Amino acid sequence: MIDVLRILAAPLLWLAAFSAIYGLQGLGCAQGWDATADGPPPLRVLLIGGWGLTILLQAALLWSLRTDRFGASAPFVRRVSVLGGWTGLVASLWSLLPVATTTLCAAEIV
Structure with missing residues (x-):
């Protein structure tokens, strides 16, 4: 089961x-966090921080899956889990990239 x-x-x-x-982005836009100077940190800072934390966690997970202590003993499971680790890291880099590069909240259409 651990495999x-x-x-x-x-x-x-x-x-x-x-x-x-993306839930935080929706909540922040609905609450107007991107337009206010007081209150929580700017929405962009929170989102980029979450993206960075995700990248760090994915990299740490990938590293741990390659070690003898946390990696699988069966060669097939080890290869598949490391491939899954790379997939998770690339998916996090790519799918969360818009958080750092695009506008946060769309203007209201009246």
């Missing part, structure tokens, strides 16, 4: 981070 967790850990981490970051 299934090793294989699915990186994609599940990506799924959780994707949902959390």
Whole structure:
């Protein structure tokens, strides 16, 4: 059962981070966090921080899947879990990139 967790850990981490970051963006836009100077940190800072944390977590997970302590003993499971780790890292870099490069909240259409 632990081998299934090793294989699915990186994609599940990506799924959780994707949902959390884009949910935070929607909440921040709905609450007007991008336009206010007081209150929480600027929305862009929160989102880029979440993106950076996701990248760090994915890289740490990938590194740990390659070690003898946390990696699988079966060669096939080790290869698949490391490939899943790379997939999670690339997916996090690519799918969360718009957080750092695009406008946050669309203007209201009246």
